[in-house]
Amino acid sequence: DTAVSQTPKYLVTQMGNDKSIKCEQNLGHDTMYWYKQDSKKFLKIMFSYNNKELIINETVPNRFSPKSPDKAHLNLHINSLELGDSAVYFCASRTSGGTDTQYFGPGTRLTVL
Amino acid sequence: AQTVTQSQPEMSVQEAETVTLSCTYDTSESDYYLFWYKQPPSRQMILVIRQEAYKQQNATENRFSVNFQKAAKSFSLKISDSQLGDAAMYFCAYRPPGGYNKLIFGAGTRLAVHP
Numbered sequence: 715d716t717a718v719s720q721t722p723k724y725l726v727t728q729m730g731n732d733k734s735i736k737c738e739q740n741l742g743h744d745t746m747y748w749y750k751q752d753s754k755k756f757l758k759i760m761f762s763y764n765n766k767e768l769i770i771n772e773t774v775p776n777r778f779s780p781k782s783p784d785k786a787h788l789n790l791h792i793n794s795l796e797l798g799d800s801a802v803y804f805c806a807s808r809t810s811g812g813t814d815t816q817y818f819g820p821g822t823r824l825t826v827l
Numbered sequence: 828a829q830t831v832t833q834s835q836p837e838m839s840v841q842e843a844e845t846v847t848l849s850c851t852y853d854t855s856e857s858d859y860y861l862f863w864y865k866q867p868p869s870r871q872m873i874l875v876i877r878q879e880a881y882k883q884q885n886a887t888e889n890r891f892s893v894n895f896q897k898a899a900k901s902f903s904l905k906i907s908d909s910q911l912g913d914a915a916m917y918f919c920a921y922r923p924p925g926g927y928n929k930l931i932f933g934a935g936t937r938l939a940v941h942p
Contacts, residue, residue: 762928817874
């Protein structure tokens with residue numbers, strides 16, 4: 715059983731397009747995250763939601779809009795894609811209390827041409 | 828600002844040997860968590876080991892252990908009896924107290940394992 719899943723795994727698109735990445739977790743966690751890994755492998759937090767509420771927004775351009783329809787899902791919509799948006803985007807989830815461990819999805823490699 | 832530094836961009840080890848990956852971090856907090864994550868070529872982020880700052884005992888998970896030096900703000904990962912499957916990027920991560928638990932990552936160390 716997949717714990718944290720992301721779709722699609724690969725996304726190739728043209729500059730200026732709008733695209734979405736979906737994330738779902740079946741762990742019963744109430745906090746979810748989006749991280750961006752750039753071409754140099756550096757990972758940085760973008761957003762976090764707790765029980766469908768935005769709790770972290772790390773100075774990400776407003777072309778990026780996360781949406782959490784329920785606490786098992788956190789989607790990332792990106793408008794007007796730019797070349798610099800090319801990266802691997804990871805979703806992660808964690809339960810409040812407990813082990814404080816974040817579990818990551820397989821990542822979505824976004825390539826903007 | 829809280830930062831995590833991994834000073835070794837690349838390391839290599841012979842199969843069955845031991846290797847240590849370095850990590851230092853900067854914080855003024857006393858209660859926090861530290862993690863090592865492994866990212867193989869499949870790019871999946873896999874938790875290797877975690878350490879609570881309030882615990883003096885170093886964490887151990889099978890062939891993986893840490894040397895946690897709180898005063899020195901150092902958190903190194905030791906891999907014993909290295910295996911070919913250990914080849915991957917290794918990321919050190921710091922989780923501050925509160926703050927909704929975001930992880931702050933180091934730049935990573937690429938580990939090669941030679942047969």
